[in-house]
Amino acid sequence: MKFTVERAILLKALAHVQSVVERRNTIPILANVLMEAKGGVLKLTATDMEIAVVEEVPGVQISREGRTTAPAATLYEIVRKLPDGAKVELDHAGGDAPLSLRAGRFNTSLSVLPVEDFPSMTEGKLPTKFNLPAGQLRDLIDRTRFAISTEETRYYLNGIYLHATESEGVKVLRAVATDGHRLARVEEPLPDGAAGMPGVIVPRKTINELRKLAEETQDEIEVRLSDTKVRFGIGPVSLTSKLIDGTFPEYERVIPRGNDKILKVHKKEFAEAVGRVAAISSERSKPVKLSLDRNLLVLSAASPEQGQAQEELDGEVVSYDNTPLEIGFQARYLNDITDQIIDTVQFEFADGSAPTVVRDAAKPEALYVLMPMRV
């Protein structure tokens, strides 16, 4: 195998694929990237056995077809440190001969591992197929992923639950994530072809990789899935992942319906006040108390060692017309949600210890449920 490619092009492709490689690896081949030069195309593949990313690299001059595997992280580091505009030549004589990389007066040789050892991820049939605008996919991810659980004993919460359903008579594609303290539910119009899809739980790492890849495109993203695998096509990159084999809980049960104490507050003033007040707290959970009265919201926090802090938000930015209420939340949980809200935050409370609904007043397609803290 021998080819020449511009540094920037190779770097971008390597950045995509090396990202799935686990830094701590007990299986050496998984640290490598598979390079295949054939029919005028260079194909790069990396996998951690759960996720595989394949990228077809354009603009490669192949002078000898072939394939090999080399350490992904090292290769990426080297290419990253080459000067901009450099032409990179990769040359592998075959077998276990090292891979030689030349760029200008720099050259290196990297040890390789046999292509036969590189695990291939079989996809099986992926009967569901639909396209999703990249912007919608980013929205679904951004507004839910903060709520993904990291608790491995509840593995079925370690991802985003993606499924087709109806919302007030409209067919939607819905993304849900919860960690048991908060829940995020976001919808987009159901794309053609998604109607019969099974509900799937896409693992957190896959979501994070997908989000990085989706950053760079305005095009539609092709989604194909079965009940065990999913594949996302993002331009020249294809990301295939196993799905979490579990049952997502009946999340609708925990979304309260009759919360009638409505608070509307400007997002910017609210988020900043939460940040300031919480700064006093020495606890990791940084509890912030919200005390509500007619068109008045007082945020407060206290720490036995460091003292206390409070801030008043009044009718200028607050609208509330119900009985007085006190309720506490973790500052980070509040901010994770307000980060997703553009202008006005709408809280719907029942009482100080019941689940609270939070919405973006301007975006009814996103809904959050937040459990309070005892304060």
Add this chain to the structure above:
Amino acid sequence: MASPAPDPAPPAPPQRKIIHIDMDAFFASVEQRDDPALRGRPVAVGGSRERGVVAAASYEARKFGVHSAMPSVTARRKCPELVFVKPRFEVYKAVSLQIRAIFAEHTPLIEPLSLDEAYLDVTENLQGIASATEIAERIRAAIRATTGLTASAGVSYNKFLAKLASDHRKPNGIFVITPRMGPAFVEDLPVGKFHGVGPATTAKMQALGIHTGLDLRAQPMAFLQQHFGKAGPHYYWISRGIDERPVRANRERKSVGAENTFAADINSLAKAREALQPIIDKVWRHCESVGISGRTVTLKVKYADFSQVTRSRTGTAPVASRAELAAISDALLVPVFPVPRGIRLLGVTLSALDDGSRPPEPQLSLAV
């Protein structure tokens, strides 16, 4: 070439007065105290189910060879009349607080080892009693009067010997090892009984021809350091009945852990799983006996070349059962395979401990 430095002389004459108090068959005695129908009968506290383990056995049960840490299945085979009683840790904890209050009348230097066992340093004591033996007798009498339970006491000039002494006249006994008796007392002791000598070290010592305290004492410091590294000096001194570890009051436990070094390196997952079970048993038994658990489980793997990896996982609530501890340990173990080298040691540790005295988690949960 300089001649090797002479082996150091023992430190200044020992002056401390240490008492080790150990309740007799604690959990089982509490159960017999509270349920007259159990008195005089062989009783085992613990789960009777298949994977259950005996947490404590009454003296009647011990006559049949039943002892703590024994699988319940084995215990029942040894003693078909054995009565299994479910542990009531709340009660044991309450009794434990009573006996600690009795200790506290004599000294603030109390180092509890579990709910039913503690070291006391009574060198200086609150009631100005000169004789440690008399203090130990008063404590035993007070425990009897307050709780209706018996305790054994060991009195000596360090922790190691005090603990040996309390075991010497069990149950309901007291024994004193004076500074003059100390060195002779440990001469006949098998090396496995020495503080800090586990099964792997015992095997290694026996391979070197060291079987008893006397054998151990015959080894020069340099030899022990060469073969046992950092632990060498400890063995050197302890074989002479010298143990300078202080009684550490209010010692807050940060973790509960156990580990085993294996006689032969382990290469397969199946073997490693099997080897992990007694370690998990030991950790969980200790958690139960002191009434705590932890949120973080750490698995330690040491390879034949002494390189070491640890893998840990933290949950939102303390581990609630042995089964949960086993499941988490297994989940940590599986990704370690295939191993680059044989495994020489496995260990499991629970940390982020919680004894249930902290207020409940203030963050409320969704019912998902």
